[in-house]
Amino acid sequence: MKCQNDQNEDIYVLLAQSIEINESTFQILSQILQREKIQDSLEFLSSCQNQRKVELEILQEQRLNVEKNDVKKITNFLCHIKDHEFNKVNYSKKEYKKVKENLITNISNNKKIIELLKFLVHLTAVDQQYIQCGSNSLHLLVEMKAELNTQSFENIKIKNTSLQGANFIRCNFSGSEFDNVCISGINISEAKLFNCKWKNISINEEIKLNGHRNCVNSVCFSPDGNSLASSSDDNFILWWDLKTGKIKSAFQRQREVKQVCFSPNGDTLASCNGKFIYLWNYKTGKQISKLIRHVSDIQSVCFSPDGTTLGSGSQDMSIRLWDVKIRQQKAKLDGYRDSVQSVCFSSDGNTIASCSLDMYICLWDFKTGYQKSKLRGHEDGVNTVCFSSDGTTLASGSRD
Template sequence: MFNCNWKNIKIHELNKLDGHCGRVNQVCFSPDGKSLASCSDDNSIILWNVKTGKIKSRIKVKEEVSQVCFSHNRSTLAFSSGNFVYLWNLKTGKQKAKLDGHSREVNSICYSPDGTTLASGSSDCSIRLWDVKTGQQKAKLDGHSNTVYSICYSPDGTTLASGSEDKSIRLWDVKTGQQKAKLDGHSNTVYSICYSHNGNTLASGR
């Protein structure tokens, strides 16, 4: 950053959340901002009360948990562990569905803006779209030649962007499952992608 003047910058720690005994892989706020979910290599997800910093509940699974994401209506928590994606009912505290289709680790998950579909990207080079209500696979998006590390819906829900170890970003038509564009330019793995709020711009990082 150039020509920036930094004055009186202070960061106040609100809470220190202690609970995991392994590396924390991702954190995610609930849509209402009252809860925070964290997933870890200790084979668990912890739900935290944001205001108090206290643990609300803990979900234990058999393998390391790499991704976690709240549904838009706050009723379901999606998370990935190994080759699978799980849907967890937050009201009952029980598993709703196990999404089985990927042949290797799931690295990224993302709800569609309307909350009806969950997308997952994997080391098996594929992206899959799942019907949240039934738990059934709706589509399989093939095109990447290496691990898919990041996926992100456009704000209007019509396009899914994906970033991969094949150094490309691809844009997919969600309705047809067809690739709309391939964006080349990175010299290494694309680990992160994000749409702007108006959907006109896509940012990527490696």
């Protein structure tokens, strides 16, 4: 199939072609190309026989009266985008800043174009001809703050771009390859990264955050990746703007602040100092609530994956579970003989892991509050525990 293409054609004009295409067509076509292991998607889709085959499967999958020419339109788009500079140059470079800003202004609220960009990202998993195009697409999705949480991006190949500040919570990147990619400030909490390949990965170290006057005890990225909260023995909680490196807000407590933790939706920040837990409205910076039940200093706070429950561990040897909505304690878990240093929820929210200076790690059933198991392996107090993204492995750290 021969394509006549103007190298300087506005990339928005090309992307806007997706407005006439059913959104779910991109998802189903991507699945077909990956299932059939099509290495040259343009050649495959240029065949009228293959187009009819794909259209039939899409119609069966959607069970809708979609446009018969959807596949042909996508084929024409792939033909034109293949030789466009969008598939040749790195759009994250400074010289493309204005072009990119104008593009994002035009497409940020267009769901169909966003689905097209996701399709181009998925296309890199099978067709190497579109790796730069897919890489630029993922960069644009990150820059426009598109919803990417829990997305499956298995086996994609991303090259020569920046994913700075990306929010990839619970995404699946298993089998993917990243080459010459900036990953500064990305949030990959609970993401699946099995068998990933990383080459020439860079981290932007231009921003050094100076503001605390004593030991920093805890740092936590906001889910959108734009801010960072930190707590310190200087009694302060600081909120940082990661783009500028400047302090957005500062809150002074009466004692050292042991830990800070964002809720999964980013609306609430939890902090603990002394015997109290404080909940803060992230947008306004105002205190929402003060939770009181522990009788000794609190060492750890952690939100459940759905954000409805907050867990806390204390020197009073107990774990408390709090209902975030009504801001009341709903359970108390006992079983330690020394300070509880860390609390962590599994990704499915069904299990709570905790550790103590008594050298034990406990696993608790979230629904019943019963202790499922008690693990002993360290020869000194255990300070921290953390589940893997799939919940099958638990890591622990100790003074031994």
